[in-house]
Amino acid sequence: MGLREELVKTYELENLLISWAEPPSATEDQRCTNAVQVIKNAIDDYEPFKYKSIEVFAQGSYRNGTNVKAESDVDVCVRCMDVFFANYPQGMGDNDFGNSPATYRYSEFKNDVDRALRQYLGTNVVNRGNKAFDLHANSYRIDADVVPAFEHRRYDNFGNYISGTEIHPDNGVKIINWPHQNYENGVNKNKATGFRFKKLVRILKNVRHNMEANGMAAAKPIPSYLIECLVWNVPNDRFGNESYTDDLKNILLHLYSCTKDDAQCSEWGEINELKYLFRWQQPWTRQQAHEFVVAVWAYLGLQ
Numbered sequence: 001m002g003l004r005e006e007l008v009k010t011y012e013l014e015n016l017l018i019s020w021a022e023p024p025s026a027t028e029d030q031r032c033t034n035a036v037q038v039i040k041n042a043i044d045d046y047e048p049f050k051y052k053s054i055e056v057f058a059q060g061s062y063r064n065g066t067n068v069k070a071e072s073d074v075d076v077c078v079r080c081m082d083v084f085f086a087n088y089p090q091g092m093g094d095n096d097f098g099n100s101p102a103t104y105r106y107s108e109f110k111n112d113v114d115r116a117l118r119q120y121l122g123t124n125v126v127n128r129g130n131k132a133f134d135l136h137a138n139s140y141r142i143d144a145d146v147v148p149a150f151e152h153r154r155y156d157n158f159g160n161y162i163s164g165t166e167i168h169p170d171n172g173v174k175i176i177n178w179p180h181q182n183y184e185n186g187v188n189k190n191k192a193t194g195f196r197f198k199k200l201v202r203i204l205k206n207v208r209h210n211m212e213a214n215g216m217a218a219a220k221p222i223p224s225y226l227i228e229c230l231v232w233n234v235p236n237d238r239f240g241n242e243s244y245t246d247d248l249k250n251i252l253l254h255l256y257s258c259t260k261d262d263a264q265c266s267e268w269g270e271i272n273e274l275k276y277l278f279r280w281q282q283p284w285t286r287q288q289a290h291e292f293v294v295a296v297w298a299y300l301g302l303q
Helices: 003-007 013-021 026-045 047-051 060-064 106-121 179-192 197-213 224-232 244-258 286-300
Strands: 054-059 073-087 126-128 133-135 143-155 161-167 175-177
Touching: 013 197, 013 244, 026 054, 026 073, 026 106, 026 133, 026 143, 047 106, 054 060, 054 179, 060 073, 060 179, 060 224, 073 106, 073 161, 106 126, 106 133, 106 143, 161 179, 179 197, 179 224, 197 224, 197 244, 197 286, 224 286, 244 286
Parallel strands: 073 143
Antiparallel strands: 054 073, 126 133, 133 143, 143 161, 161 175
């Protein structure tokens, strides 16, 4: 049964989408801010870090302004800027850019972040995972994932580089991300769409959570970030209609058409425009995205 049959008996769809477009309440937002601040305090208070350059910043949905109430944690990066992993042009290496091997290892840094969090917050609050540390929520702050990272540098032939983050999970599979570029491009897209981009992302995230709660299989493999990237790849002129319903229909129709096969979306990128959206090492597939779009249309009873 679609959402229209279940809920629109008492809600007009447009009113429902308007409510889903809004960010979490000021109270929830403050709990997110408190979580980030507590992590900053823990890092600042750790004596060995007083001699290192450490950045602590929110990333992901909370920082990008696309979080919804159902997303129950905030993602916080703790990035050491004293050491970096480098991606050089083919045939070039450290010597070509005056770089030398580091003596401070990523595993040592992760252990230091572990000690910093436990010393400040207490052992029972911190749970060490494969990629991140989970800080349990309380009445003051929301649950937080703390991701230790080194800087990642993507060099060009002239010694210029783009700065990102690189983490080495305990399972050994490195992950490179570009959180600052995600944020900046998302802000620009939001302005270019009359501030509709982030609202439509929130709407689709809320739809996905509602679908999953009702046992719809197409929603399960779709992470929050993929939804952001899918909406990012929709042309700006599909936004800014008279209603959110019309915006959503235009977005879904574009995504449906472009994800039917690889040809039309093979060049699509993540919001950072530094990683391909549907190529190797992504935890999702084009087919999953396509099936999700089809399922959303049916679930909302769109025509």
